[in-house]
Amino acid sequence: MAYREESYIGNGKIWMRRRGSADPFREVGNCSALTLGVTTEESSLPNYRGGGGEANKRERITAVALSVTAHDFNAENIAVGLRGDVSAVASGTEASEVHPGANSGLIRTNKLIDTSQPVTVTGPSASPSHTLGTDFNVSAAGIEVIEGGAITDAADVEITYESVATDVVDALMNSGEENEIVFDGLNEAQSGAxxxxxxxxxxxxxxxxxxxxxxxxxxLTLPYAVLLDTAKEAAGESGYFRVHKKVLS
Structure with missing residues (x-):
């Protein structure tokens, strides 16, 4: 067969789903790197008969690793990287949420504040009424108490606000899920093959x-251990991964 130049510059989409699920694959997003690596362990028998070198050598595959460098910080990707669980919190009106008062610093609200909407801060039972810019400022995380204002450590405050819809990632909640991964790629060096x-x-x-x-x-670098799929191995296929490429003409 005549030589055919087949250099490679790759890009494409990475898809994944929980292993064993019948759900559609979800796209990981914009990724700058996808790498598969094989780790080996070597055992060598030196040549003791003179002249040096090796009389025999064994090389055993000990691990297969995959690494994804993702640039979309969506909740699912963060959860994968942090071994976390994702939950959705709906937006709504949070009425008279009670927190301990403070004479300075941040009072963290239970949900994220919609800073485009009015926020009311009062003392217990709606009295006294505190003033934005004088007694407090507002951020998504909560109420920033202005030192020297009317809010003190002596009494609780009641905060009424509109919350935004959020995805919440609780980190380090599991031992890491198993996924099926598909790379749907193109070789730009070969006209998008x-x-x-x-x-x-x-x-x-x-x-x-x-x-x-x-x-x-x-x-966000997402590391994976590629494990043996015994069903694929029993079917005469690779138990780890498979590469499909278009035959170039």
Whole structure:
């Protein structure tokens, strides 16, 4: 067969779902890297008969790893990286939410405040009424008490506000779910020739960090251990992953 140049520049979409689910795959989002790696363990028999070198060598595969670098910080991706659970909280009116008073600092509300809507802060039983800009300011996290204002440590405050709908990720709630992963890719070096990869069992690990302050666009690295699927192996297929690529002409 004559030589055919097949260089590669890849991009595409990454899809995943919980292993064993009949649900459609969800798109992970904008990802700058997808890497599969194989770790091996070597055992070598030296040549003792003179001249050095090796008389024999064994190489055993010990692990298969997958890493995704995602740039969409949606709740599902954060939950994967933090081994968390996702729950949805609806928006609504939070009436007379009671918190201990403070003469400075942040009073954290139970839900996120819709800062585009009015917020009322009073003492117990709606008296006295505190003034925005004089006694407090408002952020999504709660009420920022202005030092020297009328809010003190002596009494509770009642806060009435409109809350925004939120996705809540409770971190470190599970041992990492198993996913099926599909890479629906294109080789830009070959006029967009398709490259599709199926990973049967990918067990999520914990992200090393969740960087929340910075000057650059954030990146969330999602590590996976690729585990053996014995059913695929019994069917004569790879028990780990499979690569499909278009035959180039």
């Amino acid at each position: 398709p490259v599709v990869v199926d990973v049967w069992r990918a067990k999520a690990g914990a992200a090393e960090e969740l960087a929340l302050i910075g000057d650059e666009y954030g990146a």
